[in-house]
Amino acid sequence: MKTKYLNLRVLLASLVLVTFFTSCEGDLDVTPQDDQNTLADEFFQNESAYLEVLASVYGNLALTGTDGAGSSNIQGLDAGTSQYGRTLLYMQTLSADQMIWSYENDPGTREIQRNIWTTQNPIFLGFWGRAHTSVAFANNLLRETTDAKLDERNVSAATRAEIVNFRAEARLLRALSYYHLMDLFGKANFITEDDALNTIPQVYDRAQLFAFVESELQAINSDLVAPRQNQYGRADQAVAWMILSKMYLNAEVYIGQAKYTEALTELNKILGGGFMLADEYAHNFMADNDVNSAINEIIFPIGSDGLATQNYGPGTVMINGSVGSIEVNGAEVGVEPGGWGGALRVRKQFADLFDGGLYSTDTRNTIISAGRTVNIIDISDRDSGYIIQKYSNATSTGGFGIDQVFVDTDFPLFRLADVYLMYAEAVLRGGNGGDMNTAKGFIDALRTRANNPNLVPVGDITLEFILDERSRELHWEAHRRQDLIRYGLFTGGNYNWAWKGNGSNGIAIPLNYDLYPIPAASLSSNPNLTQNPGY
């Protein structure tokens, strides 16, 4: 064998092999195999994609993941500890004088209901994470719907028109999250669609968040759908006006300036939007509140559906939780008879608001007290304390929700009754643009709707009265803490309620508790964040 033939053959062989090997490098470009996952490029080839991305921003208020109620896209927390509505409810209602658990095993609830919380509280981490996730999803929608991207993808004119609304609604939901973060924590990681992913965000304090939310809501106003003209479940101009009116009403707390006139301006816009009170108070809190008369009153709901939108949200908690240990009345409200065995009661101070003969026919009074003491001496005693039956998984026509664990009942985040009471309060606090007679008319309307014949004379409509009436009307709707802070009654010792500060009759809590602490884990992931004072 001649060497040169051997060499030639070796050379040829090597060339053949090298070709073979390098051709496999293309295999390294893999694509997702799971059929629930799609590559972005492929996804946007279909114009229905944009509505689906918008749905994910709304979905973040009710859902915690893509794979059922138990799935969570916030790691380290189970689904219940990071659901938007539920954590908001705990932070706004459980921390005050309207609600108390008997079982304190759910992590974080004990510390919130006794006002002894720390930076380790998982509920705070859950809300913080969930609210920022709304921001991230909204930013993503905005990035994917820039004019440049839409041009690149040759999107039709009809879809582009819809996208104008989508973009405005995404910015609205982002503003809603920042509003909540401003109210609860006083600061937030501030990120817009112009910030690159995975970078360290800057932090906005209360004043900056206030300014941002205000300017955003004003900027998007013309791109939002007119009140009550959008699909149920989607936001419209009234939602933006509602957030603005809340911010202005509480402006002295947020930025130390009185803005009651501005509040009335926004409230008047809502009042001109065509909303009406539901026929019955209870309709707002029933399984069919997405189709019964409540659709006229609810300005913005957090949706829930026993089949399609299963979640461990505020509806599930409140309906299962208020089933009494003695009464075993779960079947009436469309859940299992025993419910959660007597989990939620109301505190004495709340029950006192319905005391006396004036409220015996008031439909807002759903208190069940037979065989129960109003005082809760031992929190774990399920038979102590009164229970209520406000929320229900039954429908207004006698039927029930489809599932006995996951309720159909939407959570009314904003509704008209609130607007009425805010109007009265803004006038009382000196805002221009409203008058007390109109305010009385609103309060009368609420009482009449609630089958309460006792109407309040104008002279008796004081700020104190408004605070109490808000509790009667809007209890368990995630407003109480915000109201008490505005009145200077949440922290300090001016108003003590049962188990405030871990004292059975209530004791003063430190003034810095008007702000929740930034979760410890979140502090460690953003060096720009500093802890709130006193923690």
Added chain:
Amino acid sequence: MRKFKLLLTGVLLLSSFAMFAQQTLKGVVKEKATGEGLPGVSLIVKGTTNGAFTDFDGNFELKNIKTGDVIVATYLGFASKEVTIVSNFNITIELEESSQRLDEIVVIGYGSTTIKDATGSVEAITQKDFTRGNIVTPENLLSGRVSGVNITQSGAPGAGAQIRIRGGASVSGSNDPLIIIDGLPLEGVSLSTINPNDIESFSILKDASATAIYGSRAANGVIIITTKKGAKSFSADLDLQYSSATNENRINVFSADEFRNIVGQQFPSRVGDLGTANTDWQDEIFRNGAQKITNLSVRGSLLGVPTRLSIGNTVVNGVLIHDKNRRSNVSLSLNPTFFDDHLKVSINANYADNSRDAADQGQISAALRYDPTQPVFDSTSPFGGYYQHRNGVNIANGGRNPVAALAQNLNITDSDRIFGNVRFDYEIHNLPELHAVVELGYDNQKFNSRFLSSIYAATTDPVALFRGTESYSDFESTNTNLNTYFAYDKTFDKLKVKGTLGYNYQKFVGEGSFTGNLRDPLSIPGVNTNDDVILLAYISRLELSYNDKYLFTANYRRDGTSRFGPSNRFGNFFGVAGAWQIGEEDFLKDSKTISSLKLRASYGTNGQQSINEGTIYLDRFRSGDPQSQVVFGGLVISPAVAQAINRDLKWEEVSTIEVGIDYGLFDDKITGSVSAYRKNSEDLLFPTQIAEGANFTNRIVRNIGDSRVDGLEFSINADIIEKENMNWSINFNGSFFNREISNLPLGLDIVTGGIAGGTGNNIQLLREGFAPNSFFVYKQLYDTNNNPIEGAYADLDGNGLINDDDRYIKNNPDPDATFGFQSTFNYDSFDFSFNLRASIGNYVYNNVNSSNSQYALLQDQSVLGNVPTSVLNTNFLNTSDVILSDIYIENGSFLRMDNVTLGYTFEKPFKGFKSLRLWTGVQNVFVISEYSGIDPEVFNGIDNTIYPRARTFLFGANIKF
């Protein structure tokens, strides 16, 4: 398929069939002890590449031999022998089993060498070194045997183990070493389905130059497993083993009467909930376990082809009731040769059938919590006659009967695994120094699980009451691998040159489906599919040896992975190593004390890319499943949720520098090695917290920082007594290592180590300057009687507030030192061996106490619950006040005897039997430790009720035909 045809063409182009005539040496190589011929012995004319292998009767032929040539015979597990040819051209060479490690052949990846010639840190463990005793899984064979290799076993039947070599270079979960079986790299697959009886040897590669040829995935070391091959002459082995296991480990909780007292003291209003029985729930859920192992392996010639067939069956009943595992293995090995031994084919096919009837290990913590004043059974109970806390059919909120839970729930997983490989080793005609090798590997595993629960299982859901659960799921994963390389081996006078050049391609796919609960009309089935993972690499290595004294190795590897984006996809890894056989130098050659001495040094880099995500660098959306939809005005829309993304993910790189000495003293009666090393890891892959809003979730895998491991290892093997009828040899190894995080982005801490007892609580930390997963706790304050004050912690930063700034780092789970000791003693036909393991300076966070030993937990929602008696030491009331206290960090140092075995061998007891060995032993003999919990050997330093490791008594017989 097209690609393979190309490949074959390439290889065939190099063939030719010319032959040359030579003067021939013939002979036979025999095993001295048995007189049997040894197949596969390598014979080489010293100083040349002229060589051959013995056939399956031990016969060989060597061509072109002349007087004065020295023939060197080497064989794995035997001492090499040199024979000088004088006038006899028909010789018999007798080889003895070698207790000396230095001549052993060790597989180093794409080739083999002897320990003598190895420049890197390599250890070979062969059959005679295997740890004796209860061998159910391959990891059992190595336990305590190799310095720097730490194996933590779970007590559960047939469970896999966590293997760490030198602590692990990474901080994420992927600290696992790369495991290769007959050339097929395994990923994410447990070793527990491999029959340990089929394993011939392990090669443990520890340093970077040895592992660099494996580039990716080898940053944490490599374990190469070689299985037993066929033989031509007939032999058979039958192994029988029976064992019985007891678990006496209990977490001390209150007895029924003590419980009545303590409830009366702490929560007098609840005494009405007490029962009248006396139950020890831990006794009720544990039982004596049993195990039966049967293995038969037969070697012989099948149609002229050397074959090995082995069949094994293992049945384990765990010490937890209703817990068992059954495994059957069949393994076939064929080693035909063609073209006059130019083409050697090695076919390994294995089948493993495993059936795991898994009891819910969560019931171990449920049992310590259940009310001891209640009975196990209640004839009036509608829930299968088991006691439950209930009111009629309404189950109370709180604990459920753990015995019922174990009896009424079945979780069975059947897995079928087929794995194997085919290897073609072609010595190119006319170019004997060049071999072309092609290896094709395949590993396919199918899982079928069913989860069934009785209609009488307790539930609070009225819709599910007396309905039961029935759900099925399956998953199939396949791993296909191609290795192809050229190996060049030529000696020029005193210079030996070996070169390897090759290519590797590997693909992993997996998919499965689940039915959901078939009894629940609202439950929806689904599928889950893994993203494909593809790895490919170009490899090269050069080994030079001059005069058998000066050794040098260099390798380079370029790896690509589908897990990273196009710009970060490829990594380049290399290694260099050198060694000096000082023992061969003239000034030491004739030393009586030092029989061999080798100095070695190496430097190399490896990469790590083993993360769970396969497509995290791509923009993806995930749609909601049918229960996770959004409704707009009655229309159901599927939300498209943006998925967490990291476009910049790249290779984690580990570089290791090592120096070592391998020595032999007194004619290799004592051998050993000492190594010192430093590993630096950069761009650690770790799932870390990310600022909320900056991505679509709060935790994402990133390249986050650097860490360093410094270590020192030693091992000593000594043949203390070596006489005709008595042998005693020991192995003592030790390893000291210190891991430290050297750099984190912006110097920020990363919390880790989630614990039970509160959602979102973390007890460990990654912090610059400290070992990874150090414990991060509050400093407990004590009163004047030295009792801890609940919730009172030292204000370490002195600012009047107790918050995270007052937590400090107290110890970490890494041991300061680990030691292993094995002793093997033979006297006449008796053999006695045992092994010890010690770990010093490892700390454990006692999560059992921290989440259970508080009085408030005597109330378990609407019922009563038991707590550990350790609550009396602290008198703590509420879990959330104390769970982060340093009082729960305990020293977990331990000394453990894993095995002790005594056996007796009958030589030729009956006609046709070569030998019969009967043996008995104990597994998990004792543990000595100060740790107050059940077992200080926990995973990652957190003890949250592990499956107890039972003490097992064994009896067995090994029969050779």
